Amino acid sequence: MLFNGKAGCAACHSGWNLPDNKFHDIGTDTEDIGRAQLEPDNPMAKHAFKTPGLRNLTQRAPFTHNGSQADLKSILAFYATGGVERPSRSKLIKPFSMNDQESEDLLAFMQSLTGEKSATPMPVLPN
Numbered sequence: 261m262l263f264n265g266k267a268g269c270a271a272c273h274s275g276w277n278l279p280d281n282k283f284h285d286i287g288t289d290t291e292d293i294g295r296a297q298l299e300p301d302n303p304m305a306k307h308a309f310k311t312p313g314l315r316n317l318t319q320r321a322p323f324t325h326n327g328s329q330a331d332l333k334s335i336l337a338f339y340a341t342g343g344v345e346r347p348s349r350s351k352l353i354k355p356f357s358m359n360d361q362e363s364e365d366l367l368a369f370m371q372s373l374t375g376e377k378s379a380t381p382m383p384v385l386p387n
């Protein structure tokens with residue numbers, strides 16, 4: 261409920277794999293202009309990066325394009341503050357407040373997105 265509601269994560273992390281496959285400036289503290297290298301005339305492309313999927317998150321810290329968020333707790337705290345406010349920051353980024361329980365719940369949801377590894381059988385190829 262938090263992910264889809266108050267925290268607003270589903271505005272961008274949607275679909276089965278949890279990315280919208282679009283580019284957004286989420287307010288990271290970065291010099292990297294991101295998507296604006298390819299779209300110099302689009303002011304919203306500045307510092308914009310492609311929304312990553314959220315599957316198997318627990319196996320790939322640190323997070324974001326420059327690894328500036330050490331763990332899931334710190335990225336949650338970052339989203340709650342809204343990061344760097346600038347003209348290119350997505351309007352979908354809305355700072356919010358969470359109590360300790362809500363923060364634990366959102367963290368537990370993100371941890372639940374890691375699946376068990378299953379054996380992948382070798383395909384039988386035609387000769």
Ligand code: HEC
Nearest residue numbers: 267268269271272284309310311312323324325339350352
């Ligand atoms: C405006 C769209 C948008 C919203 C809203 C949003 N995200 Fe993101 N998210 C992104 C983008 C874009 C990135 C990649 C940023 C980068 O690489 O600098 C990202 C990165 C992440 C990452 C890092 C993944 C990785 O592999 O590095 C996590 C975890 C994450 N978001 C979780 C959340 C959670 C939890 C919320 C809600 C509190 C949320 N996001 C809200 C667009 C969004």
